[in-house]
Amino acid sequence: MRSHDHSGVSRWALRALALVGTAAVGLTTWTGTASAHGTIVDPPSRNYSCWERWGDDHQNPDMQQEDPMCWQAWQDNANAMWNWMGLYQNNVNDNHQAAVPDGQLCSGGHAQNGRYQSLDVPGEWKTTDVSNGNITLNLYDQAQHGADYFQVYVTKQGYDPTTEALSWNDLELVEETGYYGSASNYYVDINVSGRSGHHIIYTIWKAGHMDQNYYICSDVNFV
16 A cells, blocks of 8 residues: 555546536535535536536536436436535445445445436446556645545456446456545546446546545546
């Protein structure tokens, strides 16, 4: 395990800061910093990605044809997108597989009373192109609580995210970090090889201020 202390703000995080301000002013459903911290913004998590594309146009009926997975997520619970920072469970005691059952990994075990359950639905989620080899993940943490660790998994070759709900057996652990100090952005370097096509990068972020654990699915296309 390695210890990290990175600083700096990515272009994704800068956009996040601006958009969060807009959402907080315009929506009563926003829950504020007390109940939410962050997510992976590059490559973006499923709900952050949906919010970034459609947050200012979420009632556009074109979404149903252009982006059907985001469409079903918005219809199921719009607050899962507006509150993209709040997908976590408390008091897991590092036993993530017990807290998050198979088929519920992208919703963090139906965290927040099932608010994020739409993220578990298999389908043609929009992907971010990445290359085999070294990849850097960027997590934006509004509350700057640091991290006890990150665990990063990638789906195995042969897993089909368009038809199969994600299970622990579909994943390979590729990185486990040490402690990160307080910052707005954390960067996690991983190395991935031998994959092509649509995969899920699954990130567990254990926040540094308490036993608070975030479960994050990012859809990528290995090219």
